[in-house]
Amino acid sequence: MACDCDYVLGKHDVTEEHYSNCSSLLNGRESKRNADGTLNLPNKNLSKMDVDFLYHLSIDTANFDLPAMFGDVKFVVMGGTKHRMREFACYIATILGLPQDSKPVNLTKASQRYAMYKVGPVLSVNHGIGNPSMTTVLQEVIKLMYYAKAKDPMFIRLGTSGGLGIPPGSVVISTFGLSGTLEKSFELTVLGVKRTWPSYLDKRLSEELVTAASEFKEFKTYAAASMGANDFYLGQGRLDGPLCDYSEADKMEYLNKLTSLGVRNIEMEVMAFAAITSEAGVRAGIACVTFVDRLKGDQVTIPKAVLNEWQKHPMFIVGAFIKKYVENRNKH
Numbered sequence: 001m002a003c004d005c006d007y008v009l010g011k012h013d014v015t016e017e018h019y020s021n022c023s024s025l026l027n028g029r030e031s032k033r034n035a036d037g038t039l040n041l042p043n044k045n046l047s048k049m050d051v052d053f054l055y056h057l058s059i060d061t062a063n064f065d066l067p068a069m070f071g072d073v074k075f076v077v078m079g080g081t082k083h084r085m086r087e088f089a090c091y092i093a094t095i096l097g098l099p100q101d102s103k104p105v106n107l108t109k110a111s112q113r114y115a116m117y118k119v120g121p122v123l124s125v126n127h128g129i130g131n132p133s134m135t136t137v138l139q140e141v142i143k144l145m146y147y148a149k150a151k152d153p154m155f156i157r158l159g160t161s162g163g164l165g166i167p168p169g170s171v172v173i174s175t176f177g178l179s180g181t182l183e184k185s186f187e188l189t190v191l192g193v194k195r196t197w198p199s200y201l202d203k204r205l206s207e208e209l210v211t212a213a214s215e216f217k218e219f220k221t222y223a224a225a226s227m228g229a230n231d232f233y234l235g236q237g238r239l240d241g242p243l244c245d246y247s248e249a250d251k252m253e254y255l256n257k258l259t260s261l262g263v264r265n266i267e268m269e270v271m272a273f274a275a276i277t278s279e280a281g282v283r284a285g286i287a288c289v290t291f292v293d294r295l296k297g298d299q300v301t302i303p304k305a306v307l308n309e310w311q312k313h314p315m316f317i318v319g320a321f322i323k324k325y326v327e328n329r330n331k332h
């Protein structure tokens with residue numbers, strides 16, 4: 001079903017009702033959610049399992065009341081580091097005016113893998129570096145939302161990246177992802193066969209994040225394509241890794257090509273994040289700060305204290321979006 005919302009950037013109110021009804025959020029693809037917004041995952045094996053152990057979260061469907069614990073989650077916000085996601089949990093509690101523990105509880109501490117904090121309707125989860133780490137926890141959190149019967153949960157990645165021709169400290173809201181071979185798809189080998197899935201991000205959610213960004217004048221925000229690399233060094237065309245058999249000119253040719261295609265940043269999870277959420281019928285968006293202009297260099301030389309401040313830029317945007325959504329929901 002096509003969306004008939006006639007959406008104009010920044011002119012629409014973010015209402016829960018609209019989010020539930022607007023199928024454009026899956027870019028015109030048929031919704032994979034049930035009528036009440038709960039997830040209807042494509043894997044029918046799940047309904048045949050007596051118990052599902054979400055191994056990397058150290059949570060299971062037998063010993064935890066998942067609807068009671070997580071049924072009210074509306075936003076799953078994910079990013080690489082545990083520290084960032086703990087900070088985001090504290091930040092969102094402050095701006096939503098929710099009581100916060102001086103020490104937020106890591107709900108997946110027993111896993112010794114990841115960190116997951118819950119603050120009101122927000123789940124803040126770290127995913128580590130790169131696709132295998134990210135897709136493992138992403139898939140388990142999607143199942144968590146499914147078992148919890150959370151309604152229309154949105155997934156947002158809060159990341160860092162290398163920019164292309166934009167000032168470091170800027171934020172890029174990804175409009176779509178390009179792989180290293182410049183394809184708009186995520187590739188994975190399944191049962192010995194290379195398979196690809198389109199890496200859709202949610203158009204409306206991206207637009208809402210751009211609108212939320214407009215209130216922050218102290219840094220620039222770009223809505224643009226992101227490149228998802230499978231490696232930080234060779235995969236991102238760096239000259240400063242332990243291995244390198246190409247020249248500065250080769251590197252610049254590639255980075256300039258990406259730039260000419262509208263790519264404004266390079267990170268490491270966009271393709272898989274977009275593809276898996278989209279296939280699961282979940283709306284997803286990505287906001288990443290940039291730490292370096294890759295057209296000018298490879299090394300991240302900015303002092304850590306500054307990077308820590310810059311890391312807050314996407315938090316401000318995502319926080320403003322969530323706050324507006326919650327306020328609108330409370331009004332209706």
Ligand SMILES: O=P(O)(O)O[C@H]1O[C@H](CO)[C@@H](O)[C@H]1O
Pocket residue numbers: 079080081128129130158159160161232267268269
């Ligand atoms: O800061 P995060 O969210 O981890 O994102 C980026 O930073 C990591 C590399 O330093 C990769 O995961 C990349 O995607």
Ligand SMILES: O=c1cc[nH]c(=O)[nH]1
Pocket residue numbers: 160161162163232236266267268291292300
């Ligand atoms: O250049 C960068 C910086 C952060 N994260 C990346 O993946 N690349």
